[in-house]
Amino acid sequence: MAAIELSGVSFRYPGSTGEAIENLSLNVDDKATHALLGASGAGKTTMLNLLSGLLLPTSGRILFGDRDVSAVPAAKRNVAQVFQFPVLYPRMNVLENLVFPLCNNGWKKLDAAARALEIAKELGIEIVLEANVSALTLFERQLVAIGRALVRPDVALVLLDEPLTSVQPELKWRLRRTLRKVQADLGVTMIYVTHDQTEALTFASAVSVMHGGHILQTGSPMEVHDHPEHEYVGFFIGSPGMNFVKAEVKRGAVRVNGTALASTDHAEGECTVGFRADWAMLAPDGLPVEITGFRPDAVQNGMPVGIASLKHDGNRLHVRAEGLIAPGPSHVQLKHHMLFREGRRVA
Amino acid sequence: MLPEQHNNRAWFAVLPVVFIVAFSGVVPLMTVVNYSVQDILDVNTRFFVGFDWYRDALRDERLHEAFLRQLMFSFTVLIVEVPLGILVARCISRSSRWTPFVLVLLAVPLLVPLNVVGTIWQIFARGDIGLLGAALNGLGIEFNYTQVPLHAWITLVLMDVWHWTSLVVLLAFAGLSAIPPVYYQAAALDGASRWQIFRHIELPHLRSVLLIAVLLRLMDSLMIYTEPLVLTGGGPGNTTTFLSQYLATMAVGQFDLGPAAAFSVIYFLVILLLCWLFHTMVVSREP
Numbered sequence: 001m002a003a004i005e006l007s008g009v010s011f012r013y014p015g016s017t018g019e020a021i022e023n024l025s026l027n028v029d030d031k032a033t034h035a036l037l038g039a040s041g042a043g044k045t046t047m048l049n050l051l052s053g054l055l056l057p058t059s060g061r062i063l064f065g066d067r068d069v070s071a072v073p074a075a076k077r078n079v080a081q082v083f084q085f086p087v088l089y090p091r092m093n094v095l096e097n098l099v100f101p102l103c104n105n106g107w108k109k110l111d112a113a114a115r116a117l118e119i120a121k122e123l124g125i126e127i128v129l130e131a132n133v134s135a136l137t138l139f140e141r142q143l144v145a146i147g148r149a150l151v152r153p154d155v156a157l158v159l160l161d162e163p164l165t166s167v168q169p170e171l172k173w174r175l176r177r178t179l180r181k182v183q184a185d186l187g188v189t190m191i192y193v194t195h196d197q198t199e200a201l202t203f204a205s206a207v208s209v210m211h212g213g214h215i216l217q218t219g220s221p222m223e224v225h226d227h228p229e230h231e232y233v234g235f236f237i238g239s240p241g242m243n244f245v246k247a248e249v250k251r252g253a254v255r256v257n258g259t260a261l262a263s264t265d266h267a268e269g270e271c272t273v274g275f276r277a278d279w280a281m282l283a284p285d286g287l288p289v290e291i292t293g294f295r296p297d298a299v300q301n302g303m304p305v306g307i308a309s310l311k312h313d314g315n316r317l318h319v320r321a322e323g324l325i326a327p328g329p330s331h332v333q334l335k336h337h338m339l340f341r342e343g344r345r346v347a
Numbered sequence: 348m349l350p351e352q353h354n355n356r357a358w359f360a361v362l363p364v365v366f367i368v369a370f371s372g373v374v375p376l377m378t379v380v381n382y383s384v385q386d387i388l389d390v391n392t393r394f395f396v397g398f399d400w401y402r403d404a405l406r407d408e409r410l411h412e413a414f415l416r417q418l419m420f421s422f423t424v425l426i427v428e429v430p431l432g433i434l435v436a437r438c439i440s441r442s443s444r445w446t447p448f449v450l451v452l453l454a455v456p457l458l459v460p461l462n463v464v465g466t467i468w469q470i471f472a473r474g475d476i477g478l479l480g481a482a483l484n485g486l487g488i489e490f491n492y493t494q495v496p497l498h499a500w501i502t503l504v505l506m507d508v509w510h511w512t513s514l515v516v517l518l519a520f521a522g523l524s525a526i527p528p529v530y531y532q533a534a535a536l537d538g539a540s541r542w543q544i545f546r547h548i549e550l551p552h553l554r555s556v557l558l559i560a561v562l563l564r565l566m567d568s569l570m571i572y573t574e575p576l577v578l579t580g581g582g583p584g585n586t587t588t589f590l591s592q593y594l595a596t597m598a599v600g601q602f603d604l605g606p607a608a609a610f611s612v613i614y615f616l617v618i619l620l621l622c623w624l625f626h627t628m629v630v631s632r633e634p
Binding site for chain 1: 527529530532533535536537538539540543547548550551552
């Protein structure tokens, strides 16, 4: 187990014109759970393969603790990975699957079996040790795959590539809880890749949002939700995502088509104003909008509260509202906002 | 879902299939069964002889030898073609732009007509003008497949390997391509050796296609006729006379229709039995 450090890592697939990962730097603390979050094509899988050593970076350095592993191939990196669906050796039973990585690293059979039993108990699969993997449910198989990833006590890093994808929805929570418990008990460094933000935000102590081969922002789940450094982060994180409206700063106020929405001391000029659904409200005056729908999700003081869908200049906006919301014209006022220029947050 | 309905008229829907199977399979087979219990002298003169022909066939020494040769041949080609096919399939890159070209090239022998295959090898292995035979002789290795039984066998097996290994290669390649790449990634991270990857990932995933390959090659090699007939004519002596050629000699050469028919039925049952054994012992033991 070790802290992971990537500095200036780039990777280009042979024969392709662009970099899949470009000048990327990342620090993951020892024993941390770090989530890589992004849409498909953001470079998450390439990142995983760079970390595991299945791909070697075209430039940049990867450190595991003090050890420079930039040029070390997968077999020598001491990294384990859990895949989207359970990857097990089909003709082996559970125990044989679990001891396989140990025996390949020169463990004695008896020691390996003892260690496998320890891990199996941790995961609650000790009763199926003798079973052939083909006889197990998908859920149990994924537990075995996780067991095989965790069985090496000195494993430097465990990579999880959307490990809940193949598990039935009602078992996802259970598997995630098991993962968290195991992580706490064994103190391994985990990097968890997913496109599901709920999964990432509830599992990890730190989140990196990836887009187009870059990490746009790294921070705690709270930070990336409440203080997105980048328009894309605001849009991608949160349900619904952040609202964005083209605006300009003029005479100490943020204005949309001349209507002042909020005062600001930021430099004048074009910008984008961003606000979460909770940071705005419907009001008699302000930004003119058209209410197109209302989805209540709770009742407070006898009134429905929920997310109102709005239209402004062809843009869809979402604002938290309460009461009986009917379709028709209305206005929005901001309680809190952020300003973005060229995609980056400036205020 | 609709409630289940019973209507016996539905059986009429099966009739076309019954007719097709009857005319393509059952009727010709029954004709043979009919012949096999008669002594046929000419079209109008025939006697019912019961199971005499069967008894004769089962006691025929030459037939026993042909049967053993047949088993040995099938066994040999399976032992060579299946591992060789897997090996070649493993060497074909899965992502190169040349892959389709290589696959088509490999399939070429499968498209060559059987008697042409026989002729190609008949010439190829000749000691005087054949590339293989003359080259061997030129190197000082006496090679003559028309005189030496071992040489005839080697030539036959080489020919069959040339002709049919591609089938195993194509099947194995399809099987290997179907293995998700994550299995290889997991194995790399687990520090598995090349042999362990083959043993624990590739072989289990190839199991079902290999069973098909073995079954196809077993059935086909048990029925081999044209190629040895053209290549060696069953010689030298009877050393490469397999069951089908023995049968043809009996039926067409000597016109012993009764014994030939009896032998046909036995031959058919033996192939059926072997394939059934293979199926019950190996295929249906799949978990």
